[in-house]
Amino acid sequence: MPIHRITQLGLVNAYLVEEEDGLTLIDTMLPRAHKKILAAAASLGAPIERIVLTHAHGDHIGSLDALATALPDAEVVISARDARFLAKDLSLDPGEPQDKPRGSYPGAKTRPTRTIAPGERVGSLEVHAAPGHTPGQMAFLDTRDRTLYAADTYTTVGGVATTAKPKRRFPLAAMATWHKPTALETARAMRALDPARLAPGHGPVVEAPGAAMDRAIARGA
Ligand SMILES: [Zn+2]
Numbered sequence: 300m301p302i303h304r305i306t307q308l309g310l311v312n313a314y315l316v317e318e319e320d321g322l323t324l325i326d327t328m329l330p331r332a333h334k335k336i337l338a339a340a341a342s343l344g345a346p347i348e349r350i351v352l353t354h355a356h357g358d359h360i361g362s363l364d365a366l367a368t369a370l371p372d373a374e375v376v377i378s379a380r381d382a383r384f385l386a387k388d389l390s391l392d393p394g395e396p397q398d399k400p401r402g403s404y405p406g407a408k409t410r411p412t413r414t415i416a417p418g419e420r421v422g423s424l425e426v427h428a429a430p431g432h433t434p435g436q437m438a439f440l441d442t443r444d445r446t447l448y449a450a451d452t453y454t455t456v457g458g459v460a461t462t463a464k465p466k467r468r469f470p471l472a473a474m475a476t477w478h479k480p481t482a483l484e485t486a487r488a489m490r491a492l493d494p495a496r497l498a499p500g501h502g503p504v505v506e507a508p509g510a511a512m513d514r515a516i517a518r519g520a
Pocket residue numbers: 354356359402432451472475
């Protein structure tokens with residue numbers, strides 16, 4: 300499948316995934332990115348049918364409200380856990396690490412039309428739990444070509460890195476990570492999916508990322 304990355308400055312990404320019935324948008328970037336996203340969809344000549352959010356940080360949900368207004372019929376999909384952050388409920392569950400959630404959680408007026416859990420599908424995308432960066436982060440594997448929409452499990456700005464340890468070239472995602480040991484476990488789980496292509500929330504798409512992911516896990520430990 301061709302990959303359709305939309306980016307702000309090469310640093311903050313959203314993706315459009317082609318499906319039979321239209322497009323799935325993964326993440327909405329910072330506020331005021333909606334026009335750029337809608338233009339990208341228009342250039343593909345297909346409607347955005349679904350807005351899927353990997354997690355509720357501000358640089359992933361920033362343009363959600365504007366897009367939901369522009370696309371009133373689109374599904375809005377997020378994990379049940381991060382849906383609470385989207386509603387500005389920052390409470391932790393008793394069974395979770397009690398570390399304070401980090402990074403920006405501006406919340407949104409838009410409510411999900413559907414919450415998702417690991418093992419479910421969104422079109423061609425297989426839903427995978429990817430906790431650590433946030434408690435309810437989800438990653439998405441396109442089973443047609445094994446592209447991994449990896450959310451903030453890995454960043455690729457200045458090279459492939461996990462978000463378990465701040466990286467000098469791009470420390471922001473790791474600094475916003477809630478629980479680093481869980482993030483490292485998730486990085487291993489993502490590697491075990493053996494993706495053919497890594498499509499992160501921050502940085503360029505990386506083809507055949509396996510070896511680079513192994514090195515990142517080794518450095519992140
Ligand atoms: Zn994040």
